[in-house]
Amino acid sequence: MTFPNNFVWGAASSAYQIEGAWNTDGRGESVWDTMCHARPTIGGPVNKLPQPTIWNGHTGDVACDHYHRSSEDVAIMKSIGLKAYRFSISWSRVLPDGIGSINTKGLDFYDRLVNELLAAGITPYTTLFHWDYPETLFRKGGWLNRDSVEWFAEFAQVVADRLGDRVKHWMTLNEPQVFLQFGHGDGHNAPRLRLGTRELLLACHHALMSHGRGVQVLRARCKGPQHVGYAPVCVTKYPFTDSKEDQAAAMQVMASLEDHNIWCNTWYNDAIFFGRYPEDGLRRFGADAPKPASGDMELISQKCDFIGVNIYEGAPVRMRDGKPELVTREATHPLTAYRWPVEPKSLYWGPKFIHERYKIPVYITENGLSCMDWVSMDGKVHDPQRIDFTRRYLLELRRAVTDGVDLRGYFHWSILDNFEWNEGYKERFGLVHVDFTTLKRTVKDSARWYSNVIATNGKSLDEDPFTRAW
Numbered sequence: 001m002t003f004p005n006n007f008v009w010g011a012a013s014s015a016y017q018i019e020g021a022w023n024t025d026g027r028g029e030s031v032w033d034t035m036c037h038a039r040p041t042i043g044g045p046v047n048k049l050p051q052p053t054i055w056n057g058h059t060g061d062v063a064c065d066h067y068h069r070s071s072e073d074v075a076i077m078k079s080i081g082l083k084a085y086r087f088s089i090s091w092s093r094v095l096p097d098g099i100g101s102i103n104t105k106g107l108d109f110y111d112r113l114v115n116e117l118l119a120a121g122i123t124p125y126t127t128l129f130h131w132d133y134p135e136t137l138f139r140k141g142g143w144l145n146r147d148s149v150e151w152f153a154e155f156a157q158v159v160a161d162r163l164g165d166r167v168k169h170w171m172t173l174n175e176p177q178v179f180l181q182f183g184h185g186d187g188h189n190a191p192r193l194r195l196g197t198r199e200l201l202l203a204c205h206h207a208l209m210s211h212g213r214g215v216q217v218l219r220a221r222c223k224g225p226q227h228v229g230y231a232p233v234c235v236t237k238y239p240f241t242d243s244k245e246d247q248a249a250a251m252q253v254m255a256s257l258e259d260h261n262i263w264c265n266t267w268y269n270d271a272i273f274f275g276r277y278p279e280d281g282l283r284r285f286g287a288d289a290p291k292p293a294s295g296d297m298e299l300i301s302q303k304c305d306f307i308g309v310n311i312y313e314g315a316p317v318r319m320r321d322g323k324p325e326l327v328t329r330e331a332t333h334p335l336t337a338y339r340w341p342v343e344p345k346s347l348y349w350g351p352k353f354i355h356e357r358y359k360i361p362v363y364i365t366e367n368g369l370s371c372m373d374w375v376s377m378d379g380k381v382h383d384p385q386r387i388d389f390t391r392r393y394l395l396e397l398r399r400a401v402t403d404g405v406d407l408r409g410y411f412h413w414s415i416l417d418n419f420e421w422n423e424g425y426k427e428r429f430g431l432v433h434v435d436f437t438t439l440k441r442t443v444k445d446s447a448r449w450y451s452n453v454i455a456t457n458g459k460s461l462d463e464d465p466f467t468r469a470w
Contacts, residue, residue, distance in 0.1 A: 312346075
């Protein structure tokens with residue numbers, strides 16, 4: 001059994017995690033530079049935590065040095081047989097102060113990258129914002145400032161004017177749940193704010209408005225037909241048993257706000273696809289909920305062509321006494337190196353929920369795992385757990401396709417081992433191993449196995465991958 005003939009097989013990355021060259025060729029600083037360099041931000045929003053914690057003091061200053069090695073990396077992508085590559089634009093590389101003066105050298109880098117991808121037969125899927133907010137704009141209030149909507153529009157226009165003749169697939173924001181809840185609510189990620197509920201929801205409202213303005217700008221400034229969407233987390237639950245009651249419980253939980261925070265699906269997606277915030281969220285947040293001005297929700301709900309969802313795990317749910325209940329996993333439940341649970345069913349139930357609720361094509365824009373990979377004595381990187389993990393997940397994804405979910409593509413996270421935010425270089429998610437001292441790339445066994453999946457359009461998933469050496 002195979003996937004649809006036009007199914008897109010790709011891999012993904014983000015600018016700050018792989019590019020390096022943090023102060024090269026006129027690039028400005030982002031909030032992640034500030035956090036990694038442990039310098040206090042002066043004049044930014046209140047409640048900023050004082051001392052960031054990145055594992056072993058690592059920074060994204062060099063990362064994979066993709067800025068200087070993009071040709072080598074594209075050649076590796078071609079050798080794997082990728083049909084598409086999802087990457088993000090560093091806002092402060094293009095606009096060092098976030099607005100105003102354009103950094104031509106920064107735009108030139110992305111121009112060359114797009115041309116190299118197209119020459120290699122790889123379709124670019126471009127994300128405008130993947131967490132690296134310009135430090136200068138953060139000092140002006142960041143997402144708390146309503147002007148952030150037009151700041152983002154200016155950034156989108158600069159990128160669209162330069163790349164929009166060749167890039168046809170766009171995502172505005174990556175994982176707003178993470179950069180808002182973890183970056184502005186919990187203080188774990190940059191810019192390390194712990195905002196109250198009202199301020200956090202206001203920042204979220206402006207981010208969603210920025211998405212809408214980004215959609216408008218991309219449609220107005222790009223040449224030819226465009227496919228525009230965004231890439232949230234899909235907070236996934238799956239039924240503990242195959243009973244209809246447990247299935248209903250899982251779908252019900254995915255459609256609700258479980259806690260008094262915005263780690264959920266509907267607060268973002270209902271606003272974008274239905275033009276309104278969900279009623280249970282409005283009740284839960286009460287007076288703290290944003291008070292949209294005239295036209296705000298119309299702006300947020302600009303028509304999208306697809307939704308990308310990032311899914312790594314899920315959680316089992318059952319119905320008990322007519323109410324959904326989370327089920328505690330057994331102590332023997334498998335975990336990744338990052339200690340995330342291995343949950344293949346999430347790649348069936350997550351897309352199924354999204355497609356049934358929003359009636360829109362779906363891409364898996366991130367899925368993968370961290371493994372404890374190293375170069376073996378034979379010079380290769382053997383990562384059988386990544387092969388087994390990805391096969392299990394893709395079999396569930398194929399089941400979703402068979403059951404009628406309109407799935408358009410799958411992007412493995414990630415193409416390269418990279419800077420994993422607070423975890424520094426400890427966690428290795430890549431199909432390609434990177435020695436962060438020498439920057440040497442080594443294609444892992446999983447990349448060769450994935451290459452075969454791509455070449456057979458998923459048919460090879462039915463074969464035992466461990467009957468041959470990769």
